[in-house]
Amino acid sequence: MRKSRWLAGIAAAVSLAACAPVQSGPAQPAGDERTGQLRVWLFDEVNRAAKEKVVQEAVAEFQGKHQGVTVDVQYIQVQSRAERFKAAFSDPASAPDVAEFGNTDLAGYVSAGGLADISGEALNWEDVHDVLPAALDATKVDKKVYAIPWYIGVRALYYRTDVFTELGVKPPSTLDEIAPLARRIRAAKPDLLGISVGGKYTYGALPFVWGEGGELATSLNGKFTAAIDSPQAKAGVAKYTELLRDDICPPAQCAGNGGDASVEAFRAGKAAMTIGGDFNRRSVDASAAAGKYAVVPLPGKAPGVIAPAFGGGNLLGLLSGTKHRSLAFEFTQLLAGKQYQRKMFDAMGNLPTFSGLQRELADSVPAIKPFTDTLASGVKFVPNTPAWAKIDAQAVVPTMLQEVARGTKDVDAATKSAADAMNAAFGS
Amino acid sequence: MTAGPAARGQGRTALGYLAPALLVLGALLAYPVYQLVVISLFDYGQEQVSGGAPLEFLGAGNYEELLGSARFWEVLAQTVGFAAVCVVTTLVVGAALAVLATRVRPWARMCLFLAALGAWATPAVAGSTIWLFLFDANFGLVNHLLGLDGFSWTYGKWTAFGLVAAQVVWCSFPFVMITLYAGIRAIPGEVLEAAALDGASTWRTARSVVLPLLRPILVVVTIQSVIWDFKVFTQIYVMTGGGGIAGQNLVLNVFAYQQAFAASEYGLGAAIGVVMTVVLLAVTLFYLRALRRSGEEL
Numbered sequence: 001m002r003k004s005r006w007l008a009g010i011a012a013a014v015s016l017a018a019c020a021p022v023q024s025g026p027a028q029p030a031g032d033e034r035t036g037q038l039r040v041w042l043f044d045e046v047n048r049a050a051k052e053k054v055v056q057e058a059v060a061e062f063q064g065k066h067q068g069v070t071v072d073v074q075y076i077q078v079q080s081r082a083e084r085f086k087a088a089f090s091d092p093a094s095a096p097d098v099a100e101f102g103n104t105d106l107a108g109y110v111s112a113g114g115l116a117d118i119s120g121e122a123l124n125w126e127d128v129h130d131v132l133p134a135a136l137d138a139t140k141v142d143k144k145v146y147a148i149p150w151y152i153g154v155r156a157l158y159y160r161t162d163v164f165t166e167l168g169v170k171p172p173s174t175l176d177e178i179a180p181l182a183r184r185i186r187a188a189k190p191d192l193l194g195i196s197v198g199g200k201y202t203y204g205a206l207p208f209v210w211g212e213g214g215e216l217a218t219s220l221n222g223k224f225t226a227a228i229d230s231p232q233a234k235a236g237v238a239k240y241t242e243l244l245r246d247d248i249c250p251p252a253q254c255a256g257n258g259g260d261a262s263v264e265a266f267r268a269g270k271a272a273m274t275i276g277g278d279f280n281r282r283s284v285d286a287s288a289a290a291g292k293y294a295v296v297p298l299p300g301k302a303p304g305v306i307a308p309a310f311g312g313g314n315l316l317g318l319l320s321g322t323k324h325r326s327l328a329f330e331f332t333q334l335l336a337g338k339q340y341q342r343k344m345f346d347a348m349g350n351l352p353t354f355s356g357l358q359r360e361l362a363d364s365v366p367a368i369k370p371f372t373d374t375l376a377s378g379v380k381f382v383p384n385t386p387a388w389a390k391i392d393a394q395a396v397v398p399t400m401l402q403e404v405a406r407g408t409k410d411v412d413a414a415t416k417s418a419a420d421a422m423n424a425a426f427g428s
Numbered sequence: 429m430t431a432g433p434a435a436r437g438q439g440r441t442a443l444g445y446l447a448p449a450l451l452v453l454g455a456l457l458a459y460p461v462y463q464l465v466v467i468s469l470f471d472y473g474q475e476q477v478s479g480g481a482p483l484e485f486l487g488a489g490n491y492e493e494l495l496g497s498a499r500f501w502e503v504l505a506q507t508v509g510f511a512a513v514c515v516v517t518t519l520v521v522g523a524a525l526a527v528l529a530t531r532v533r534p535w536a537r538m539c540l541f542l543a544a545l546g547a548w549a550t551p552a553v554a555g556s557t558i559w560l561f562l563f564d565a566n567f568g569l570v571n572h573l574l575g576l577d578g579f580s581w582t583y584g585k586w587t588a589f590g591l592v593a594a595q596v597v598w599c600s601f602p603f604v605m606i607t608l609y610a611g612i613r614a615i616p617g618e619v620l621e622a623a624a625l626d627g628a629s630t631w632r633t634a635r636s637v638v639l640p641l642l643r644p645i646l647v648v649v650t651i652q653s654v655i656w657d658f659k660v661f662t663q664i665y666v667m668t669g670g671g672g673i674a675g676q677n678l679v680l681n682v683f684a685y686q687q688a689f690a691a692s693e694y695g696l697g698a699a700i701g702v703v704m705t706v707v708l709l710a711v712t713l714f715y716l717r718a719l720r721r722s723g724e725e726l
Contacts, residue, residue, distance in 0.1 A: 021467045021694075023479050086692070089478035108692070111481075112474045199673065252583040253565065255673050386475070393690035395675065402674035425691075 031323045035068035038327050039096040041084070043314070044075040050347040057343070058335050069327060081105070089114035092321030097328040100150065103138040103313050104382055108389035110141045116318040119145040121329045127338060127354070134311045134379045135353040141384060142222070147317035148336040151350035154309040154379055155203060155259075155298070156370045158266055158284065159273045162292045163189065171296045173303045175211050175239055178273075182248045185272045194248035196271035197240070198257025199402040200395075203310040204275040209236030210380050211300045211307030216397075217383045217422060224383050226422035228400070229415040237404065237411050244405035251405045258398075266293075277312070278351050278371040295370040297377070311379030313353065351375070387425040396421045461705070468698035477694070490699035500683070500700075504707075507658060507679040510589060514596045514657040519650065521597060522604025529609050544602035552599065552662035559595045560667055582668055585676040592663050592677070600656060604649045611645040612638065647719060651712055658708055661685070680704055 045051050052075075059071045074096070076084050081101065088095035089112050101109065109115050122128055122145040128136070135149040159171055167188055172178045182194025197204050209216070214233025217224045227233055244251050249271075254262070259277075266274035269288035275298065276284065284293060300307040316332045318325065334340060341352040345361060351371060352358055362372040382388050391397070400418035403409040409417070468490055475481035494500050525544070529537050547555070563570050565580040582588045615638060623633045639646075661681040664671065671678040671686060678686070680700065688697025 020483055020485075021463065021470055021472050021476075023476060023483060082690070086474055086477070089474070108474065112478045113481075114478060200669075251673075252580040253578070255583065256669050390691040390693065393692075394687055395670070399674045406673055406676075408674060408676075 032325045033323050034066075034327065036070075036324065038069060038071045038098065038324055038331060040071060040073045040331070041076050041096040041099040042073060043078050043081070043100050045078075045348070047348070048075060051344070054340065054343045054347045055335070058331075058340050062331055062334055066327065066330075071331065085109060085114065086112075088319065092319075095319045095321050097322040097324050098316060098318060098332055100314050100316055101147075103147075103149070103311075103315050104388065104392065106139065106146060106315060106317075107141055107384050108386040109317075110146050111386040114320055115146045116320045116322060116325070117144045117146060118148075118318055118329060122148060125333060130338075130354045130356050132353055132355050132358070132375060134375075134381070135313060138311060138313065138381050138384070139315055139317075147315035148332050149353035150314045150316050150336045151341065151344060152311060152313035152353050152375065153277045153279050153351060154311060154371050154374045155207070155275050155277045156295050156309070156374055157273060157298045158263075158276045158280075158289075158293055158295050160266075160271075160289060160292055161294050163192065163272045171294075172299055174299050174305075175208060175301055175307060177299070179239070179242045179248065182243060182273060186248055189272070191270070193250075193254070193265055193271040195243055195273035195275075196257075196262045196265040197243050197249055197254060197275060198259070198262045199244060199251070199255035199405045200258040200398040201262050201275070201401075202392075202397045203259060203312065204262060205237070205240040205397070205401055206310045206380070206382075207275075207298050207307040208240040209233050211298070211305075212236035212239065213301070217426070219383065219385075224385055224387065224422075224426040226419035226426070228397075228422065229412075229419040234411050234415050237400065237415055241401055241404040241411065244401070255402050255405045278368055279349065281367060282349050295367070297370050297374045306374055306377040308378055308380040309374045311375070311381050313351075383426075385426065387422075390425045391422055394421065394425070396425075464698045464701050464705075467695055468702050470695050472693075472695035472698070474692040474694075486695065490696050491703075494696065494699050494703065503678045503680055503683045506677075507681075510593065510679055511654065511657040511660070514593050514600075514660070515650065515653045517593065517597045518600050518604055518653050518657070519646075522601040522649070523608055525601065525605045526608035526612060529605070530612050541606070544605055547598050548602035550599060553666055555599050556595060556663050556666035559591070559598075563591055583673060585672065588668050588672050588677050592660075592667050595663050595667065596657060596660055600653060604653065607645055607649050608642065611642045615641050643719075647716075651715065654711055654715075655708055658711075659704070 042051070042055065052073075055073055059073060062071060063069060082105075085099070085101065085105070088099075089109070095114075106115075122139075128148070131149055132152065135152050136145075139145050139147040139149060157171065163185065164171070167185060169181060169184070172181050178195065184194075186192060186194040206216070209228070209232075212232045212235040214230055214236045215227040216233075218227045219225075228237070243249055244254055257265075259275075262274055263276045263280045263284070265271045266276065267284055267287035267289055276295075281295075284290065297306040298309065299305065316336050318328045318332065322328045336353075338352070338354055338357055341350075341354065342357060342361075344350045345352055351368065352361065355376075358372045358375065362369045382392075396418050400414045403414040403417075404411055469485060469487060470476070471484040471486050471489070473481075476483050525540065529540055532540070550558075560582075562568050563581045565571065565578055571577055571579055581591045619637060619641075620633060623637050628636070659681055660679060664677055664679050664682050665685070668677040671682050675686075681704070684697050684700035684704075688694065688700060
């Protein structure tokens, strides 16, 4: 008796509570107020002071032009950005008007309904047509523009000139030459890694896949299918993982490394080569390898060809709940415009996304030429779908590389299970 | 039910006294668990949370996906094994040191307690990071002392698990030690004296007098340890870089985070949470029943 009354009570309480998980309403395509506070989120950086100085300048210029407008800039941690953005999308009242984010984040944010479609404004902006096409492509989902490229990052091959001169070797001219060369250097200098790469270094491995003519995935009518188990992609994976061997970069030391750790070994003077970005240049200049290194584009399959690099970079976009649409776009236009991209290059070394500006800089700063050459020869991007964020979070590519490096699976089996994991993510 | 009006009135009064506690428990425990179960029945990702896509009721879909994946079973087995080793080692180390603490001089006991409290008070992230430094392949103190320069503890599956287990034991034995020490100290001296007068050996006293008296405390520390070690997250996440080379050191909690929460698959993540809760409840109930069957009132 009493028990059944209890159960009835519980059942009543349960049916009173909502029977479905909470959902916040879609952010209202808000207003277009011309005064008030514009809220901006930018990424925090190790050398934030330099970034902050340029941004402050832009804020002052913007506030000078617009009476009654203040700009509040917050610096958010890169590591926890996913949580911050998810929270902002779920609660539009706490969201900023303008935000910086990585171009690999874009597709996920768009499908979450968090970003405003700015195709109209963006394509009417004259300067946008000078933006590198690959950089602009990374701002689009289903042909709609959701952001403006702020800067771009590509990786190339760093090598130690002193070691190369001493051993009388030349930088590799094809992908195939990298492993034998690295092996030879390590044999001659056993305390050096032949080339410092890592099992978690997805963006270091992708040029090998692309250079061999492989793809991560192919898309047909917006539906993605994994292609990492195609013969070309497998050749690329095999070529990259060949570097994760005891006679080049021992897996016990390298299999757990991502990009930062890979470059760190080069900085510490413990590697003869590495794959590093233009954004690593300054830190290498302040390391044990300073003055003893040079950079060349990562070679492709044939001599004279550059392996397609991953076109990473950061974007500035408008959140869909912004109440200051015009102001927000104008501020984005200012900060991502040629003048401030140039200032950001001077302050931070961030590569501009305008091709004219890149050419100009390559003439005056020869050190960035390998990177601009890589950009000019064409960069590639990860599949532009929200599923990629999931594949990234589930560490599908690092797991594949590490399985081969550890020897727990061969290339065929590892790429097969990676393809299965990707297809599962694409399908859901 | 034959309760008279007086008994019913008493029941009502009792309920009145219990109501605040029940309310707090309901709000802090029952409601979240209920939400967890509800979410686990839906396709609930970031799109759905922020209202960009409609909710889709999957029923048991998330559970089917989970239970049908070989990877899940592998990780579950790994988690159970890892937790079992950690629990047993923690109990043995904690109990041994508790006994030691009752036998040594006050200053030695004080040192032991201070060291244990230090380990206990260290935040898990800090503790894990410090252990990583100590066991670093090239610059670590341990490799330097052992002459193992260049040996990576986190590369091999079993050395990585062993290292993490050692860290888990290090930060959870103090609870066991201090609780058991208090328990041993609470055993009346007369009882031990009586046993001694009856001519019982030390071993016999420990087995027939001390252990039975400590039983309720042992039950509590065992269940606590099982729950802690089954749910370990920080140590694995920090020390093996998010689950080890190719995910070889994944345990359920980290697996749930990686596969579901970081990937914004909250429905699937909730399903993993529900499965973990059920497993823990089952283990605890099984343990309690086994004890009761052996004739112990708790």
